[in-house]
Amino acid sequence: MSTLYALLVGINSYRASTVPDLRGCRTDVMEARAFLETRLAPGVSLEPLSLYDGQATRAAVIEAFRSHLGLAGPADSVLFWFSGHGSEAPAPAWWFEESTLMLQTLVCADSRDGEVPDLLDKELSILLDEVAGRAGHVAVVLDCCHSAGGTRELPGTHARTVVPMAAAPDRALLLPELAVAAPGRTPDQEHVTLAACRSDELAREMHLGGRRRGVFSWALLNALGRLGPAATYRDLLVAAQTEVEQNVYRQVPQLLPAHRGIADRPFLGGGLAPPASGVLLRYVRQGWEVDAGSCHGLVGAGTTDEIRLAVVGDVPVREVRVVQVLPERSLVEPIGWQPDRDRQYRMVLSQVPLPVTTVLVGGPGQDGPTAARVLEALRCAGPGGSPSPHLRPVDPSDADTAPELMVRAPRRGVAVVVDRSGATLTGELTDIGPDGARQTVHVLEHIARWRQIRELNNPVTGLAGAVTVEVVAARPGEHIVPFDRPPIAADADGVVRLRYQRGPGGWTPQTVFVRLHNRSDRKLFCVLLDLTDRFRVHAELFPGNFVAPHGRAAALRGRRVVAALPPGEAPEPGARVRDWLKLVVAEEQFGPTPFELPALGAPRGVDRGPLAVRGFLDRIGRAVQHRDLVASAEDGAYDWTTVTVPLEVEVPGAERPA
Incomplete structure (x- = not known):
């Protein structure tokens, strides 16, 4: 028997007026906890500790490392998951190995309230070394910015960063051993970190599947569910990076250390397992449910198509529709049949909402009539003159939607398609009259269909990692x-x-x-x-x-x-x-x-x-x-x-x- 000790920190609300609040961090760690509770391998027990918002003070996080994660022994694994703001702080002069002269920091709930500093990366390293010296395996997930580097903001996203912290006074540092150990110090114990971005990039949160989430946390949980328990940290990095780059740019998840060794071990040292029989349908007090939810990648509100699951191999198909997605399970109702309440049914995904690509057309300084023609063509490009089924125009004032494609109209009768990073995807599309506008929509739909294929995945498969x-x-x-x-x-x-x-x-x-x-x-x-x-x-x-x-x-x-x-x-x-x-x-x-x-x-x-x-x-x-x-x-x-x-x-x- 072994134990997974998990410290899950999600901070949306901050005490200091200089630190803006976030919206997706609690969701990140709640869904991470729900995933762990449904995916532990036989013989592994879970000891979770969640710190939300005001509970996650600097002192409380440090104490949780020692009183909770410090309980782990050689047969146990440890997970520290942090979702919140990240920032920087000037490096003390005696930390001569910091070539940038800056340290990365985690912003705790009370950081910068009075004289409370951030949690420095050097302090986090000391805490992790203490835990790794006793535990068998230590993993870290950081969904926060590693710096306040100047990266362009995207509509519909929010960066998890604040301005650099002023230098902390020596008396505010963790313990005297930090000052003694820091010069020339190398970590004594090995642990593995999956970080949301490079040290000069921003980590972002946005609406995904109807809820505000950290893009990296969402991508990592999707990868864990899709690749299965045999996936290594390196496998997860590749899969999560693919998901992240489909939603934001200039955010590149990182794996540390990247060399072969611990990076090629299974996540949490092999402490996870797939569901015993894939997805199961069963009757409970509230009605029918399946044991897969948002933490496994099912989307909730905000989609136009319904989610369906079907009994494996039955002819004709017997399906259920999802009526409510919860973190660890989903409530469903049968479609045209009545399951036996005393049975459990193995289910597979039989209908999944395909992503509709969002498009921003025109904007300030662009040709209005040309943009209007493209928008009109979008409104009647579907079957029977209905709107395009692949594309959804967005209003420039919609702060919660980051458009995936943009149509620029630099001058009368000319359109160019670019992605959200500003990279040009097409040459100039000319003669944007009625026929030319329809051709522009055909180009957009082609790109949208390509994206749908690239993003296609089954979040509740029993074939993960096969x-x-x-x-x-x-x-x-x-x-x-x-x-x-x-x-x-x-x-x-x-x-x-x-x-x-x-x-x-x-x-x-x-x-x-x-x-x-x-x-x-x-x-x-x-x-x-x-x-x-x-x-x-x-x-x-x-x-x-x-x-x-x-x-x-x-x-x-x-x-x-x-x-x-x-x-x-x-x-x-x-x-x-x-x-x-x-x-x-x-x-x-x-x-x-x-x-x-x-x-x-x-x-x-x-x-x-x-x-x-x-x-x-x-x-x-x-x-x-x-x-x-x-x-x-x-x-x-x-x-x-x-x-x-x-x-x-x-x-x-x-x-x-x-």
Whole structure:
């Protein structure tokens, strides 16, 4: 038997008038606690301590480290999760190893109220060393800014940062041992940290699934539920970074230490487990419920489509609809059938709300008539003249919505599509009359459908971690994929980078193999999609096949994949392109065609009709492109999951932009 000691700190309200309040931090740690309570491995007990708002004073946090986390022994694990403001403080002169002359800080509930300082990173290190000296495994999650660096604010987001703290007087520092140990000090004990961003970036919170949340906490919990208990810290970093970059920019989650070792151990040392039978439907005093909630990734209020789950394998499909999402469970009602109250039913997700892409059209200093034509085209772009099912225009005054796409109208009859970071996604779209406006909406819908495929995931799958995608370096003269060579590790920001090499003949692209590894004890059907940054989706790498239990399969039938820039793009230093490998896994066979998209601007051809595919994958696959079709419920529903691996092909020699 072992124990997981958890200290969960979520601070929305601060005492000091100079520290602005937040809105999503309590939700972060409440959902983290709910996740832990539903996912502990057999033989592991949970001892949680939650400190909210005014409870989380500097003194209380320090005391909780010693009186609560300090109880952990060699067989136990420890988790410290902090959601709140982060900031900086000037480093005392004797901390000569701080090259920036600044320390990172956690802002406690009473920090800067009178003479109460923040909790310095050096103090946190002392506390963690004390705990790690006795505990078997120590993990830290920090969803806060690591500095007050000047990063542009986004509409609909709020940064978890405040201005730097004035230098703390020596008497306010933690204990005398800090002053003694600090110069030249290296940590005595190892612990692993998953941080929301780099030290010069802001961590943000926004509305996600109908609630205000920290983007990183939300992404990390999604990754934990999707990848399963075998996921390492490095695996979780990659998955969480993928989620974060889909919602904000210039926030890159970090893993410390990033070298192999503790970073490649399972989260919490292996103290988590999947649900015993996936998602279960059962009758309780309040009615019917399933044991999955918002902490597992189900969305709540704020969506237009309902969530449905179906009994595994039943023909015809027997479904329930979700009527209320709670942190650790969801209340449901049966659709057209009456379950037996004395039974429990294994369920799979059979309908999930697909994300509708938000679009901001026009704005100050732009051409009003051109923007108005695009907005009018959006209002009638759907079936029968209804609004576009893929896009939702947002009002510039809506402070709670961060638009994912923006249409700029720099002059009369011209539109350009950019993303929320300001990066241009299209060339100039001209002649924005009635026909030109419709074409602009077609471009927006193409990008939106591509995003829906990239973001597609099953938050309550029982297949979490069943199949992994491995990118393996090819050696000179090697043409067939090796069976067991270790894959290329992702960088600290979760991206697998493939770099050109310079030789006597110029720049040469790297060659790799792409391997699929079924780690489960059953055969599973897999399709590997390649999503390019030119908004193409294709399944040429692995168009679909079953992979044997504990077996491996390879893209391109085991042949090498050349990681090159697109044709016509010269390999100049600093050039780079991004792809996303999207693996879709299911218990039954399905076809890749519903997911495929041509590159933006390429001829699309004739859309194919419904495929003869069993289960939910056909429904959601067709829904990505054909939201006006009604899915048939004649076939059984089966479990499915996805894995996303971001790849970047780059030519070295130029500094990567911040």
